[in-house]
Every structure is written in structure tokens, then in C-alpha cells.
Amino acid sequence: MLSLAFPLTVLAQGGTIGGTLVYRAAGERTPVEGVTITVSQDGTQIGTAVSDADGRWEVPLPGPGTYQVTLDGSTLPEGVTLTDPTRVELPNVAVLSGQRRSVIFALGEGSTGGVAAYARLGSLLVAGLKLGATIALAAVGLSLIYAVTRLVNFAHAELVTLGAVAAYLVHATGSGPGWPLMLAAIPAVILVAGFGGLQGRYLWRPLRKRGTSVLSLMVVSIGLSFALRSLIQLTFGGQPVAYQDYAGQPAIEVLGIPMVPKHLVTIGVTVVVLFIVTQFLQRSRAGTAMRAVADDRDLAESSGVDVDRVIQLTWILAALLAALGGIFYGLNESVSYEMGFRILLLLFAAVVLGGLGTAYGVMVGGFVVGIAVEMSTLVLPAELKVVSGLVILIIMLLVRPQGIFGTRERIG
Amino acid sequence: MDWTQILAAGVLATVGPITAGYALSAIGLNLQFGYAGLLNFGHVASMLVGAYGTAMTVEFGGPLWLGLIVGITAAVLLGLLLGIPTLRLRADYFAITSIAAAEVIRLVVRSSWAEPLTGGVFGLQGFGGDFYALNPFPTSVLYGLSPFVVTGRALWVILVGWALVLLSTVFVARLINSPWGRVLKAIREDEDATRSLGKDVFAYKLQALMIGGAIAGLGGILFALEQQSIHPDAYQPRITFIVFVMVILGGAGSIWGAVLGAAVFNFLFFATDSLMAQLQANVDWIGAIFSPAEAGLIKYVLVGVALMLLMVFRPQGLLRSRDEGPADAH
Numbered sequence: 208m209l210s211l212a213f214p215l216t217v218l219a220q221g222g223t224i225g226g227t228l229v230y231r232a233a234g235e236r237t238p239v240e241g242v243t244i245t246v247s248q249d250g251t252q253i254g255t256a257v258s259d260a261d262g263r264w265e266v267p268l269p270g271p272g273t274y275q276v277t278l279d280g281s282t283l284p285e286g287v288t289l290t291d292p293t294r295v296e297l298p299n300v301a302v303l304s305g306q307r308r309s310v311i312f313a314l315g316e317g318s319t320g321g322v323a324a325y326a327r328l329g330s331l332l333v334a335g336l337k338l339g340a341t342i343a344l345a346a347v348g349l350s351l352i353y354a355v356t357r358l359v360n361f362a363h364a365e366l367v368t369l370g371a372v373a374a375y376l377v378h379a380t381g382s383g384p385g386w387p388l389m390l391a392a393i394p395a396v397i398l399v400a401g402f403g404g405l406q407g408r409y410l411w412r413p414l415r416k417r418g419t420s421v422l423s424l425m426v427v428s429i430g431l432s433f434a435l436r437s438l439i440q441l442t443f444g445g446q447p448v449a450y451q452d453y454a455g456q457p458a459i460e461v462l463g464i465p466m467v468p469k470h471l472v473t474i475g476v477t478v479v480v481l482f483i484v485t486q487f488l489q490r491s492r493a494g495t496a497m498r499a500v501a502d503d504r505d506l507a508e509s510s511g512v513d514v515d516r517v518i519q520l521t522w523i524l525a526a527l528l529a530a531l532g533g534i535f536y537g538l539n540e541s542v543s544y545e546m547g548f549r550i551l552l553l554l555f556a557a558v559v560l561g562g563l564g565t566a567y568g569v570m571v572g573g574f575v576v577g578i579a580v581e582m583s584t585l586v587l588p589a590e591l592k593v594v595s596g597l598v599i600l601i602i603m604l605l606v607r608p609q610g611i612f613g614t615r616e617r618i619g
Numbered sequence: 620m621d622w623t624q625i626l627a628a629g630v631l632a633t634v635g636p637i638t639a640g641y642a643l644s645a646i647g648l649n650l651q652f653g654y655a656g657l658l659n660f661g662h663v664a665s666m667l668v669g670a671y672g673t674a675m676t677v678e679f680g681g682p683l684w685l686g687l688i689v690g691i692t693a694a695v696l697l698g699l700l701l702g703i704p705t706l707r708l709r710a711d712y713f714a715i716t717s718i719a720a721a722e723v724i725r726l727v728v729r730s731s732w733a734e735p736l737t738g739g740v741f742g743l744q745g746f747g748g749d750f751y752a753l754n755p756f757p758t759s760v761l762y763g764l765s766p767f768v769v770t771g772r773a774l775w776v777i778l779v780g781w782a783l784v785l786l787s788t789v790f791v792a793r794l795i796n797s798p799w800g801r802v803l804k805a806i807r808e809d810e811d812a813t814r815s816l817g818k819d820v821f822a823y824k825l826q827a828l829m830i831g832g833a834i835a836g837l838g839g840i841l842f843a844l845e846q847q848s849i850h851p852d853a854y855q856p857r858i859t860f861i862v863f864v865m866v867i868l869g870g871a872g873s874i875w876g877a878v879l880g881a882a883v884f885n886f887l888f889f890a891t892d893s894l895m896a897q898l899q900a901n902v903d904w905i906g907a908i909f910s911p912a913e914a915g916l917i918k919y920v921l922v923g924v925a926l927m928l929l930m931v932f933r934p935q936g937l938l939r940s941r942d943e944g945p946a947d948a949h
Contacts, residue, residue, distance in 0.1 A: 422710060429863070
């Protein structure tokens with residue numbers, strides 16, 4: 208009756224994920240004790256278990272769904288490794304209501320120690336660059352919008368989500384035409400860029416003309432963010448899904464570090480795209496006009512720059528970059544209605560680190576935040592890695608609120 | 620269509636502990652946003668730390684009264700810690716940091732790392748025994764006129780909840796009409812002018828943030844006691860946005876606006892919920908499009924749209940005249 212105060216999740220129908228860790232060598236099976244296994248969902252940890260003397264482990268779950276199971280390689284005993292090192296993380300373990308789902312990690316002989324530590328650092332760096340790519344792509348747009356309109360657009364996160372969701376709908380065989388992901392990304396990015404343009408033209412421009420205060424605009428943007436997120440959840444569903452292409456890609460070894468090719472492609476494409484953006488801002492007429500409006504809107508306007516058109520162009524560019532970032536994020540993690548909101552905190556960290564309103568600073572900030580978040584798993588439990596994003600944010604606000612690359616101005 | 624049931628859902632929500640709890644939270648946000656002009660997008664965190672402070676104290680063997688003190692102190696400290704790095708900066712920095720901090724607090728509370736203290740994703744249950752021991756009403760008796768009936772247990776929560784709402788409203792009214800409140804409103808209208816008069820703007824904002832947090836923490840505690848169960852995922856960011864809609868609906872910067880906003884919002888929200896559920900079950904084409912869960916989501920879409928429309932077309936809310944309030948502070 209009156210117990211509807213909050214949307215509480217139902218706890219009654221949880222299942223479990225469990226298994227037995229056995230080390231096979233010379234035809235003998237030895238149980239492996241003391242290995243930590245973590246179960247998480249959409250990046251948030253559900254629970255951990257440590258294997259007992261019989262090698263058994265089990266993690267109770269809050270409910271049915273898709274979970275990610277990770278084995279902490281550093282807790283394996285000396286001389287024992289996974290026979291397939293890429294299977295240290297199983298991204299899509301589906302559990303039905305009340306089901307006891309078992310998961311197998313195949314263990315065998317191998318060397319641990321110095322080389323493994325080097326490989327771990329290396330793969331964390333690649334993971335950081337991969338996450339940083341998404342953050343940088345999305346954060347540049349957020350910062351550019353701020354530069355030309357002074358609006359911190361909280362609904363920017365939903366442009367990231369929309370990019371990934373649109374690509375999924377064009378890509379998935381069940382619900383759409385089933386194009387390969389690489390082709391599906393093109394209409395998705397164009398669609399979201401168009402949506403950004405419409406938003407700029409029919410929502411934000413009229414509000415600007417009315418002289419609505421920045422404070423009110425931020426409230427409008429958070430309302431828009433919430434409405435869009437709920438709408439995506441309503442139409443797309445609440446469960447995270449994965450792209451069919453490039454799923455479960457095996458790792459290749461580069462310089463002794465296991466790397467997944469799609470991560471390398473993500474990083475490479477992002478660097479190229481960001482380079483094009485810098486060239487656009489530096490050399491093209493439109494880019495110069497954008498910088499002029501960011502610098503001093505009134506001066507730009509009186510020098511004959513069509514400010515409305517420049518702002519319009521900025522919205523399209525920002526949405527385009529956010530959508531691209533979203534597709535990469537969906538490719539490397541999963542696609543869900545709240546994926547954008549989940550990295551919003553990291554976008555803010557990147558923007559504050561690089562300097563709110565800068566473009567190049569924010570690109571660097573995005574990669575720094577990505578690497579810092581992934582590297583933090585060396586000292587923090589993996590489920591708390593986003594905390595490092597908040598730490599960066601607060602330290603920057605205390606020490607250098609204009610950002611590393613921002614120009615000093617009176618902020619208070 | 621059972622209109623009585625829809626009406627009953629709305630009315631019971633309006634007088635019930637839900638509105639009392641949300642009203643407390645809205646009074647806190649109104650002090651921060653309506654009077655001090657602080658854009659606290661992480662408001663739900665105050666409710667979370669209030670509820671967890673109380674529940675964890677009881678869980679570790681403390682008495683309930685100590686839990687209440689711990690919960691409210693935690694909410695005050697949260698305001699202090701959040702305010703110090705951000706309130707000297709521009710408004711957008713505070714907005715960014717508050718929303719980020721609220722999510723991080725929720726993630727830390729639900730992590731298995733914190734599970735020995737917070738119960739992780741499973742939360743904490745059954746800490747309100749002392750509160751219900753004070754209940755003078757027999758729990759098995761139903762009070763009220765059909766269909767508007769509540770149990771004795773609910774009546775006790777309702778009475779305590781609304782007493783807290785009344786006390787908090789009077790408290791905030793006295794604060795606002797004091798010299799302290801006049802400085803706060805002056806800061807909202809023109810920060811630089813107030814600073815040039817020698818007022819420590821930072822300190823006033825910080826105090827507003829802490830007091831508002833404490834009242835919202837009280838709201839969180841009320842919810843926790845009513846449910847006898849807390850759960851990190853109940854403190855989703857959506858709660859913050861709902862409270863924003865309430866404050867703006869009632870009129871940001873008006874004493875009774877927060878309470879009115881909470882009441883009107885909850886009536887509409889729960890009546891809509893009941894209406895959507897009935898439409899889903901009884902009207903074929905609606906049932907064909909939406910599952911029951913999806914029909915339940917529509918109201919959240921409406922919350923977001925309502926927040927935008929209110930801010931654009933009626934930023935002064937239901938109660939206030941147009942020439943006062945944060946919406947006009949440029």
C-alpha cells in the first residue's frame with residue numbers, strides 16, 4: 208500500500224554464481240584455494256568470493272540478469288595461471304531467477320611474477336586508453352557547448368547513450384536491418400548529430416533568446432536528461448546488451464602484453480578523430496568562428512560572425528562526437544539505457560581536469576582520467592574505480608579549478 | 620476504470636509518510652536552491668547518509684536516539700565536505716561535483732568492500748524496533764473512512780512524519796525571516812553586491828547547504844523507519860530530480876511551497892501510476908503496447924518533462940509572484 212516510497216528492487220528471487228577451481232597438471236586435479244572472484248553488473252560490484260579448501264566458491268545474486276565474473280589473477284598461487292589468459296573476465300554470464308549458475312575457469316601451469324606484473328600494467332594502460340577514448344570524445348563536445356553557450360549540459364550523457372543504442376538498433380539482426388556494426392555506426396552518428404542540432408535549434412536557442420538564466424538552463428538540461436533516459440529505458444528495455452560483431456574477440460600479444468584488437472582500433476580511431484577536430488578548430492573558417500564565439504561572444508558578433516549558426520554547428524559537432532564515443536563504449540563494454548549517465552561523472556572529471564571550455568585540454572583530460580580510473584584498480588577494488596574520477600575532480604577544484612590547460616580567470 | 624481506486628491512491632500518497640518524507644527533503648532543497656541559489660544535483664545523498672547513519676548505528680547495537688543524531692550529523696558533514704571545495708567556485712562546479720559525489724557515495728555503500736558495514740546491495744533491515752515500540756496505536760486496527768484507510772502502524776508514521784514537517788517548516792521560516800535569512804536571499808539575488816557589503820558569502824552558502832542537508836537527512840531517516848529496510852539502489856539520482864520538481868512546482872523560495880509541491884506532486888504521481896496500471900490492464904491497445912513495468916516507467920518520463928516545462932514556463936511555481944526567486948538570478 209504505502210510501501211511504494213522508493214522503487215525498490217525485488218530481492219526474493221536471487222540466484223547464485225559459483226564454481227570449483229581446479230588446477231590440472233600431469234593428469235592430476237588439485238583444488239586451488241584462496242582465489243578471489245568478483246561478480247559485477249554494469250560495472251558495479253555485486254559480491255566477491257574466495258575459493259575454499261576444495262576450490263569451491265559461490266556468490267549470491269540480488270536477482271536474475273546478466274553478470275560479469277572476474278578472476279583476480281594476482282590471488283592465484285605461484286605457478287598457476289589461467290590456460291586462456293583472456294578468460295580472466297567473463298563479461299556476459301546470464302542467470303535466470305533462482306538459478307545456480309556455474310562458471311568454469313580453466314587453470315594450468317604457467318609463470319607468474321615479474322613478467323605478469325609488467326603485462327598487467329600494460330593491459331591496464333591499454334584499458335585506460337580505451338576508456339579515455341570514449342571520455343575524450345564525449346567530453347570535448349560537452350566542453351565546446353559550454354564554451355559557446357555557458358551551459359553545462361547534463362543531458363550530454365544521453366547523446367552518448369543514444370549513439371550506442373541507435374547503432375545497436377541498426378546493427379542487431381532481430382530488431383533492425385542487421386548491418387555490420389562498422390556500417391551501422393554511420394547512420395547512428397548522423398542521426399544523433401541531427402538530434403543534437405534539433406535540440407540546439409528548437410530547445411536551447413529559444414531559451415537563450417528569452418534570456419533564461421544559466422541556473423535555470425541547467426535545471427532544464429537535467430530534466431531533459433532524466434526524461435530521455437527514462438524514455439530510452441521504456442523503448443529499449445532495462446537490460447544491457449552487446450553488439451554481435453567483435454564480441455569475445457581473442458587477445459593478441461603485443462610486446463608481451465595481451466591486447467584485444469577492438470581496443471586498439473578504438474584508441475587509434477579516436478586519436479585520428481580528435482586530430483581532425485583540432486585541425487578543424489585551428490584551420491577552418493567555421494572552427495575559427497567557434498573559437499571566436501567561445502572567446503568573446505559580443506566581440507565575435509560585432510565582427511560579423513553569425514553566432515547562432517556557430518552555436519548550431521557546435522551542437523551538431525558535439526552530438527556527433529558523443530555518439531561516436533558511445534558506440535565505442537558500447538563496443539568495449541555493453542549497451543544500456545544508463546551507460547551515458549554512468550560515465551557522466553568521468554566526463555565532468557575530464558572537463559574540470561582539462562579546463563571547462565577548452566577543447567585540447569579536455570582531450571588530454573579524458574585520456575588522463577581514463578588511465579587513472581583503470582590504474583586505480585591496482586590499489587582499489589575494481590568496483591570502486593570510478594571513485595578515483597571523483598577524487599581527481601575534487602583535487603582539481605581545490606588546487607587548480609581552471610584546469611591544467613585553462614586560462615586563469617576569476618571563477619568565484 | 621475504477622476512479623475511486625485512482626483517487627484513493629493519490630489521496631493516501633498525499634497524506635502518507637511518502638509525502639511527509641519527500642516534504643522534508645524538499646524543505647531542505649528549498650533552503651539550498653530556493654533561498655541560497657545552490658544547484659544541488661546530489662541532494663539524494665543527504666537522505667542516503669541520514670538513513671544509513673541511523674540504520675548502521677542501530678545495527679551495531681546503538682540506541683535509536685543515538686542513531687538519529689549520527690544520521691543527522693552525517694548529513695551535515697556531507698554538506699561541509701561537499702561545500703568546502705566547490706562553493707567558492709562558480710555555480711556549475713558545485714552542480715557537477717554534487718551529482719558526481721552522490722553517485723559515488725551510492726556506489727561505495729553498495730560495494731561488497733563496504734558490505735560488512737552497510738550490507739552492500741542487500742542493505743540493512745529491521746532497525747526501527749525502538750520507533751515502533753513507542754507507537755500508541757494498535758497496529759491491527761484500521762483508521763479512516765473507506766477507501767481512505769490506514770493501519771495503526773502507518774498512522775503512527777504519518778503523525779510523526781507530519782510533525783517533523785511542521786517543525787522543519789517553522790524552523791526554516793524563522794531562519795529566513797532572521798537577519799541570516801535576509802543575507803541568504805541577498806546572496807541569491809546578487810552575490811557580488813552582498814560580498815561588497817562585507818558578508819562572508821562562502822560561509823552563508825556553506826551553512827545553508829549543511830542545514831538543508833540535515834533536514835533532508837531527517838526525510839531519509841523517516842523513509843528508512845517507515846520501510847524498516849534500506850537499500851542503496853533506492854537512492855537513485857531520480858529521487859533528486861523528483862525533489863527538484865516538487866520544489867519548483869510549489870515555488871522555489873517560498874516557505875510552504877516545498878510542502879505544497881510534495882503534496883501536489885505525490886497526488887499526481889501516484890494517481891497517474893494507478894491510472895496507468897488500470898489502463899494497461901483494461902484497455903487492450905495500451906496493454907498491447909506496454910507491459911506493466913513499462914507502463915510504470917511512463918511517469919518517470921513525465922517527471923523529466925515536467926521539470927523542463929516548469930522551469931521554462933512557470934519557474935515561480937504555484938505559490939510565488941514572478942519577481943522573486945532563483946529563476947531570475949542571472
